[in-house]
Amino acid sequence: MLILKKILFTFCLLVSVFCLLPSVSQAHKVRIFAYSEGEVIVGETAFSGGRAVKNSEIIVQDAASDRILLTCRTDDRGQFQFQIPEEAREKQLNLRVIINAGEGHRGEWLLEAADYLTNEKILSEGKTSYSKLISTDEELIRRVVEEAMDKKLSPIKHMLAEVMNQKPSFQDILGGIGYIFGIAGIAAYFKSKQGEKK
Amino acid sequence: MHISEGILSAPILLGGGVLTVIGIAIGLKKLDYDRIMGVAILSSTFFVASLIHIPLGPGSVHLVLNGLLGVMLGWVSFPAIFVALLLQAIFFQYGGIVVLGVNTFNMAVPALLCFYLLRPWLEQSKYRSVAGFIGGFLSVFLASMFMALALTLSDSGFISTAKIVVIAHLPVMIIEGFITMFIISFLTRVKPEILQLGIKKLGIKEC
Numbered sequence: 001m002l003i004l005k006k007i008l009f010t011f012c013l014l015v016s017v018f019c020l021l022p023s024v025s026q027a028h029k030v031r032i033f034a035y036s037e038g039e040v041i042v043g044e045t046a047f048s049g050g051r052a053v054k055n056s057e058i059i060v061q062d063a064a065s066d067r068i069l070l071t072c073r074t075d076d077r078g079q080f081q082f083q084i085p086e087e088a089r090e091k092q093l094n095l096r097v098i099i100n101a102g103e104g105h106r107g108e109w110l111l112e113a114a115d116y117l118t119n120e121k122i123l124s125e126g127k128t129s130y131s132k133l134i135s136t137d138e139e140l141i142r143r144v145v146e147e148a149m150d151k152k153l154s155p156i157k158h159m160l161a162e163v164m165n166q167k168p169s170f171q172d173i174l175g176g177i178g179y180i181f182g183i184a185g186i187a188a189y190f191k192s193k194q195g196e197k198k
Numbered sequence: 199m200h201i202s203e204g205i206l207s208a209p210i211l212l213g214g215g216v217l218t219v220i221g222i223a224i225g226l227k228k229l230d231y232d233r234i235m236g237v238a239i240l241s242s243t244f245f246v247a248s249l250i251h252i253p254l255g256p257g258s259v260h261l262v263l264n265g266l267l268g269v270m271l272g273w274v275s276f277p278a279i280f281v282a283l284l285l286q287a288i289f290f291q292y293g294g295i296v297v298l299g300v301n302t303f304n305m306a307v308p309a310l311l312c313f314y315l316l317r318p319w320l321e322q323s324k325y326r327s328v329a330g331f332i333g334g335f336l337s338v339f340l341a342s343m344f345m346a347l348a349l350t351l352s353d354s355g356f357i358s359t360a361k362i363v364v365i366a367h368l369p370v371m372i373i374e375g376f377i378t379m380f381i382i383s384f385l386t387r388v389k390p391e392i393l394q395l396g397i398k399k400l401g402i403k404e405c
Contacts, residue, residue, distance in 0.1 A: 030202075102362070105202055106202040106203070106204055106205050107202070108204070168249050168289065168290050172289050172290070173245075173246055173249055175289070176242070176245050176246075176282075176285045176286075176289060177242040177245065177246065179285055180238050180241045180242045180245060180281055180282065180285065181238050181242070183238070183281055184234050184235060184237065184238030184241075187226075187229070187234050188231065188234045188235075191229070191231045191234065192231065
């Protein structure tokens, strides 16, 4: 009994020591989510447990060529923002936003050009003739509506991203166990075939 | 413990993949018909263990249990760990399909080393619990080292990476040591045949 007590004591001691250790990341994956708010792109990151990814590197790439357009860092709440690069706006590039949290943790989010570009181009061209003026008005309304929609939708987008990144559910876990037993069944089947041949 | 997609360089991914395929082939060859279900149970245990997070201090940890699989399965832990990791990658995007080879290698090789190192100790009841603890501890430690090595070969300096990874996993190592110890001692009391202890000495004839 004495030995058991000693072991228990050491165990508790060690656990309490590790509780005091500086924060260490322990997660399977990092989630990242980005959307445009007018002229800037804002985003947020978190580990799968829900903790923010503090002060980590964000890399923005052109999705087609993998060329790095800019880098920035997340703040204490795991959020970041950056101006839309001129080049990306001009060439209508799809942006790949990557979070690198170190120790093998990495996540990415694809932000398509259509998601962050507004219709300024069409708007400036539209003023040349009367016939186009009507369409300009249409474009103007469309743009205003889109902006309003963006604002209204961003929390919903945010919610969706969170829903998509939920922890594995009980059903998922049971499903996984089921799969493993299924695979074992297949293995058993083939092993038994081998036995018959012999 | 899972390395994400898109971090490691191509040679590492390829090397890990090839070694894992070899390991799985040997494992499947060594797998007896009678043990398939036992292996599936352990594979499920491994699959579930990584999903359950225990809050500890500022973060949370999860068990790996590759040591337990190692001492109980030996080479067969390769296919067992592979299947569990594959399902985790497909279902939950932990790790990924491309890095599956490296991730399997990182966890299965320590398991295998524990098997060869600790099996003789496990046979003796005097050292059994110590061997169980070391199995749990060492397997996670080695897995962290392999992970650091894989990251290093693609990226930054080894010592700094290894330090971070090992420190991050220290609590897991200790908890896992105790858990493996308790499971082993529990099994020897309740269902010793599952551990297949003393089979080499006794031989099947005497059974």
